[in-house]
Amino acid sequence: MIRVVVVDDQELMRAGFRMVLGAQEDIELIGEAGDxxxxxxxxxxxxxxxxLMDIRMPVLDGVEATKRIVEAGSSRVLVMTTFDLDEYVYSALQAGASGFLLKDTPPAHLVSALRAVASGDAVVSPSVTRRLLDRFVNAGGGPPQDTSALDVLTEREREVLMLIAKGLSNLEIAExxxxxxxxxxxxxxxILAKLELRDRVQAVVLAYETGLIRPGNNH
Incomplete structure (x- = not known):
């Protein structure tokens, strides 16, 4: 049984999630929060x-809440957003979220995403994530992080990391x-073990932040 907490400041949204999740035999909604x-x-x-975390909320936003929950190691976090290019989503991915979904995601996709995250996978639309990162990485104009973080990787592993960052699946990378x-x-x-990353989402973020992939050209 997958145990889920839903976080959204709108009661109507929580009611919708309650209805969708309540219809699943393998998912149990064990709590709700409004901030x-x-x-x-x-x-x-x-x-x-x-x-399942809303991003924009009162008291404490979803980004900071995600950071604290991930650091505590208690749960994995799947963030929900209204906009596909939302700077808060980028911050949430940096903070350790295992992916994000748009709030108008069909119920079947929401359920499959929850199952994927619970099993340890990341949920991410490569095209949207790439656009997000292109738009927001180094938005403040700062230089990329020190690339020495990648020195622990072999040349082949760097190649694989670059292809992960471009949004390729394992099968596509293999081909x-x-x-x-x-x-x-x-x-x-x-790669994930050496760089101490939780999942592919974190690998994509790191590839951008170290300059392995350059915003705008994916090279």
């Missing part, structure tokens, strides 16, 4: 598998590099 501060307290107390999909999975696992 980020309540979300952090609930996550700490209930230890849900996934927190591009003439490897088996199993080999690519092994490389991805090693």
């Amino acid at each position: 980020g501060a309540d979300a952090v307290r609930l996550a700490e107390r209930l230890q849900p598998d996934v927190v 591009t590099l003439f490897l088996s999909e199993a080999t690519v999975k092994t490389h991805v696992g090693r």
Whole structure:
């Protein structure tokens, strides 16, 4: 059973999520919160598998709430947004969210996304994530992070990381590099372990922030 906490400051949205999740045999809605501060307290107390997190809320926004929940290690976070190019989503991905969905996502997609995140996968639309990162990475004009963070990777692992950042699936990476999909999975696992990253979303963010991928041209 996948245990979920829903966080949204609009009662109507929470009621909608309640209805969708209540119809699933493998998902249990164990708590609701109307702001980020309540979300952090609930996550700490209930230890849900996934927190479905609104971004823009009073008291404590979804970005800071995501950061605190991820740092506590209690749950994985899937953020919801109204806009596909939302600077708060970029901040939430940096803070450790396992992906994001638009609020008008069809119920079936929402449910499959929750299942994916609960199983340890990241939920991310590569095209939207790329546009998000292109738009917001280094928005303040600062230089990229020190690329020495990537020195622990082999040349092949750097290649794989670059392709992950371009939004390619394991199968597509395998075809591009003439490897088996199993080999690519092994490389991805090693990359995440060496860089101490939770999932592919974090790998994409790091690739942009270190300048491995340049905003605007994906090279």
